[in-house]
Amino acid sequence: MILKNMFLTRVVFMLLFLLPNLAVAANQLDSVRIWAAPESTRVVFDLTQVPKYDSFTLTGPHRLVVDIQDTGAKVNLDKIANNSKFIKKIRFSSPPKKGILRLVMDLTKPVKSSLFTLPPTAPYGNRLVVDLEDTDGRSSAEPTVRRSANQSSRDIVVAIDAGHGGEDPGSIGPSGMHEKRVVLEIAKRLARKVDSTPGMRAVMTRSGDYFVNLNKRSELARNSKADLLISIHADAFTSPQPNGASVWVLSMRRANSEIGRWLEQKEKHSELLGGAGEIIQNTDNEQYLAMTLLDMSMNSSMAISHSIAGDILRDLDSITHLHKRKPESASFAVLKSPDIPSILVETGFISNPGEERLLSNGNHQEKLANAIYKGVLRYFQSNPPADTLLAKSSSTKHSVKRGESLSIIAQRYSVSVNSLKRVNNLKSDVVRIGQTLVIPGA
Template identity: 60%
Template structure:
């Protein structure tokens, strides 16, 4: 009898232990990262979450049930400050051991939830992205651009942000803060230059999806996308700035991906997409035009990157003395020249201190600006204020063809040949070509 009682007590103890283990997850904190078009809510947990969610209307709410979870977070002290999420609170759970959170919404949202594994300085997390469902602004295609003395538009992408801190250097120096500070200074220099205008991909501490970054640049009709970052390595020795451009391999794979999205053709090709629409040869013509657009973007990216490297070399040590080609996610728009600037190694103690110093941030921003300005003054986009101010001659560079130059200036091969009295399509390195319509 005593043995039976002992076995029973053991079984009860095991069940209690299992029950305790199943409810071991705990909500440690709630962080909110608002951005212009979405709000990210991050739940900090002690373990990987098990969860379900659903939406309610009248009023609009998003309900998240965290199974086997407890929490003593004071939600009243959570700084929401969002146009989409008004309040975060708890509610009566559907069953014991479940923590129910309710996001009170200003209007309907498209929710996307996903867990994140521990990465320093964070542990397990559940990310709740609430996307605004209001009708987005219509994308302006290249054919719709205002061409009368327009500004040269530079989209500035401050790397990382919000839940994504980027690399963390000695003294808890966050890459996301360094990139935003340099980007704001760069935007200030650009906006002071007559004929140029800066667009910030993010203006505060929130995360922007990598695909969204190039979309924001396109929406704002950018002539160049500059993504600002700070490098890092596993050892503290490496230091110096570098500039990166899209590799040919990544370029080809991106064009292939765009080809599978016919609805995107009009965004990339403007009026040309309407002309080739509903024809048997559309796919092949679209591919040829996208190839030409990507080639032109890569030539421009390489040229402006070279100038920025030269300017950076005057104010800081260089890690790479020439632009480097790589397969980087943010450098993937076939129609927008794009570069990524690594402003230095935040993993290097000396450089980490410099990168968080206002004077050094200003030097880096000024160098990036000067390289960008000088490029666009020499090769201004047609219809821009800088184009009207410039002597519209083009010096043929290695790798350039007449068709590539025509695409660069948005003119035709026949017009170029007529303007320069050319009998063939062959051009030579160093040859000076007059661009049609270049008179001021």
Template identity: 60%
Template sequence: MPKTNNISFYAIALLLSCISTAALAANTLNSVRIWAAPDSTRVVFDLGDKPAYESFTLSNPQRLVIDLADTVQGKKLNLTKLNDSPLVKRVRLSKPPKKSTLRLVVDLKQAATASLFSLPPTGPYGDRLVVDFEQGRTSQSTVKQDSDRSQTTDRDIIIAVDAGHGGDDPGSIGPSGTYEKGVAFAIAQKLADKLNAVDGITAIMIRKGDYFVNLNRRSELARQAKADLLVSVHADAFTSPQPSGASVWVLSNRRANSEMGRILEQGDQVSQLLGGVGEIVQNTDSEQYLMRTLIDMSMDNSRSAGYRVASNVLNQLGQVTKLHKSRPEYASLAVLKSPDIPSLLVETGYISNPREEKLLRSSAHQQQVAGAIFNGILHYYQSYPPEGTLLAKHSSVTHKVASGESLSVISARYNVSISAIKKANGLKSDVVRIGQKLIIPRA
């Protein structure tokens, strides 16, 4: 009997100890989520409250150690190997420096820079500690190769298609739980497919999956791809469900001027914007005003082109959906920051509006919206093809017939009459076959 009492006493004491430890802890770690991108990885620690943390790195092997003060595990965590990440091998627990601290170790596959920051509750998420790992960036010398594109002939027009948000950033959330990031990616992918079907145009996706790309990094990736245009796809939202309609935004004067000033302070970027001329000017102190003039001219040209493309896109969107604004709007947004690349941001509708949320979830509507953006871009470049491009060399484009396409569908896409297409291709009937290449004359 005494033996049983002793066991009961120790069991109760152990239980009270666990309860007191949890009660003293000001925070709990509830889950760990990982979002892997091609050259970066985001690790998100979901917590019950705002985190208090310290971190340091260790090498041989490479790892990041994070100490969460006054924190315990909220539940057993699934900390498994992450083979899909190019940088993160696994996340594990380690012996803490003191009982009230929860120590986490992120084992890395290679050396990487880590950026840590906390985020307050938003949407479906509570308090979070976010760690962004990035591997070494492309060197400036590599980026600058062939920067003078006027020497290139018969090249493709490059369109950088950016799907907004991604990964841990869901964007706006609709009344029925639709995430903006998913809608934006679906429309962006459909747009890229349509652009890539045109001979003389190549589309690149800024993000190719469900992961987050830093806003400033998006324009950097477009520049590295030597993009002629950057199109960012989003869905709008408001605090009430009434607002509706699509809109298109372009770079504001204020943002353009501040970006130009920042670039002038960073001489290593000038050559990226101006090619060989930039290298000559930036090394000549007495000619600094020429550098500013050249960048100013580049900025004016890109903003003018961006506005014209935006106007075309808005006109086409008006044929498939309601418009919130009938003219392009100016904005000081992070993704609209490149003075050298024409850039526009397309708000495809209000995801906070129940009717438009339902439309934006529809694959058929996504195709219509992507088609409208495509038509606006194509019509612009058919009228103003950049010098040295295949579209500038030929007065027509080539289209490869896809499954489900008819001559009337292709005619509507390019805004060219059926008779004009038949004449350009010597067709005697309206019948086309999958895989057939058609010459599309300019509208």
């Protein structure tokens, strides 16, 4: 009896010792996915449980080493699709001790890495994410301003943002359709229409299936000197009934909070206000002047956003049901920059079976892109920025008469003297009798 009890005690002790290790060791690496963007790469390790991990870098050659504790793997890393310009290959390596899964990324150059975990979200489970970014600070999306041959006018730049992407599928429809794919198709169609319009140019925040940080999207628009940012999404709800398109603009609450953050960063003033930012840095009332100028910029941008949103809703109403007939305000992150007119278009409810079928249809995607394009074009034809090619092509001409000055002509057409000078490439306020001036849209 005593021997039996001693045997049972040993068995219980061994089970108590082994079970925790077995439970943790049960973590498995199921798959590895690489999402390559032009200036960054995201690597996702799909695991059965929340991972405990560590990482470090090596040079000669450049490598990133990731150790995941108490994890096994049955993944063939040679079969992973890899189109990243930063990663040569991902391979297994000898671990420092038993129970650790060591993964090595052979890199083409030094990169900045950041690692974090993500909880299960359909259609994915537990994930360990590795974000790699270029360290040289250069971007292929450098600010460019395309001008006409005589350098006196520029294109209107429309930044087009296809929501979600890569690891973030967005909303998923009843049949399994991902929002990220639908909105990218619509965004590409819209970009082609903008690029085919003389005097207009499209810049896409993403052109493929990869994720772009939400803060980066507004930054890309600003770096491209965009006149407008359009973010394209597909709505979703917990029940299948809601349907229809809507257009959203930045809420005043979000705009005011963003301005508050900008005012705390003096280095942002020049970026946001151009030369004015450099001037006010040398004044005693810098914060007051910055607040005034930013507030003026915000009011102008939000007024433009509302006007364009209204134009787009008119055209969407002719081709699809509207969920909201007037522009709505929200605190969406992609609308965070009150210095850039920004709108978010919900093209329909992907959670509604009928609209999911429509959104996956190429003809309907074309109609949606055309409705958005028509609204944007109509606004800029009526209100072209003074230094743009569209301002010249949609403007009127004025022949200078005796007794007329530049300020008198500007007052007559309700435009500024500076806009007249920019559009006509004038170096001074002097005009000649009989000189023909281009009058930009008022």
